[in-house]
Amino acid sequence: METFNQYMEEYKKEMKKGTIRNAYKGLMEYIMDLRTHLHNKYPDYFVSSLYYGYMDMTYFSFSPDSLKDRKLKIAIVFVHDTVRFEVWLSGQNKEIQRKYWKLLKESKWDKYNVVPTTNGVDSIVEHILVPNPDFSNLKTLTEQIEEGTLKFICDVEEFLDKN
Secondary structure: OOOHHHHHHHHHHHHHHOHHHHHHHHHHHHHHHHHHHHHHHOOOOEEOOOEOOOOOEEEEEEEOHHHHOOOEEEEEEEEOOOOEEEEEEEEOOHHHHHHHHHHHHHHOOOOOEEOOOOOOOOOOEEEEEEOOOOOOOHHHHHHHHHHHHHHHHHHHHHHHHHO
């Protein structure tokens, strides 16, 4: 097992190369631009500030009133380990999260991946939007994320309206 000092030596080497720093900077700029695009295009939706994370995940919420009124939120998430974009349904707190998780589990809703447990996780439902993002065409990537997120929201709203 490596020590913290050994990790920092490796970190220093990688930072000197500049590749990770430049990739991270470009990624954060893209996600901020995506957030701004959605905020401007959908002014009735609540769009949170960006959570940068610890190079585990970076996300912002993008939620219509219909979900906010139920104390639910949608998160557009970049998962660093897998280098992919996902969309999550989450609750405003653990109590809300458990309530809707139970509803989804008991209904056996299988349209999306309902997480196996709410313990230690921030989501109720997770869905991969873009498994292998092409960062050479950001316009197309933004369209994929936007369309996938809107479909996810519509499907969640439809389920909740029926249940």
